[in-house]
Amino acid sequence: MLIANTTVEAVCDWPDGTFVQGGANGIVFVRGTADSYETAFVEVHNDVIGFLRGEGDTVTEAEHAAWAKAQTVLSCESMVKNGDHEWEARGYRNGAGFCKACNRFGTHVFDISEVGVPCYVCGTKTNWQTFGTTPGTYLCEGHCLPGMQEPYWAAALLGGSTTDEVFAFYGFETRARFATLMERFTLEEIAGFLPPEHLKDADFNIRWAWMKDHEQQWADRIRDEHRSDP
Structure with missing residues (x-):
């Protein structure tokens, strides 16, 4: 082989x-x-x-x-004795871990709702999306922001492209996630996560800093709205 x-x-x-x-x-x-x-x-x-x-x-x-x-x-001792590995997270917050006995790496061995990071908006344990100006902060799927690709798709749709044209090479799940995002944001708002015209030719670090600040502002707004809901 x-x-x-x-x-x-x-x-x-x-x-x-x-x-x-x-x-x-x-x-x-x-x-x-x-x-x-x-x-x-x-x-x-x-x-x-x-x-x-x-x-x-x-x-x-x-x-x-x-x-x-x-x-x-x-030849894992834990497998021989207990029929399963004895997992420990070792700092992972995404459900992955290592066996204490044999050091095997496993994915999805812990429940994200137990080991994840609290969502910045609602506190639900998650590993869905990092964002903003403070490293290690997360948003859950229900409060996530547009990612790297969605703003480009929204801009294309605003520019007259059809849904079939924009998502020609993507599956149903991608379309469904974008549709869910549109239940919380307008196309204009999603496209607004692209760097503004005056920054499009700027240094990457400048554009990245703008994006992180923009994410933080939106996350703060969503959190304030969530806290004010009856």
């Missing part, structure tokens, strides 16, 4: 259905710091071992590192 995205053959006996990919020059950013390093890597996923990653001087070395992690997962 060829390791995806490389010209290197896999040497470990991965079970059928395992997805294996890698690279010779991956960049790794160290969480919580500005440090980074370059390494060969192999990433592996199947339903039994979940997602894991190995690193090394070569792709083959990285595969062996991934294989060693896979064996640790397969």
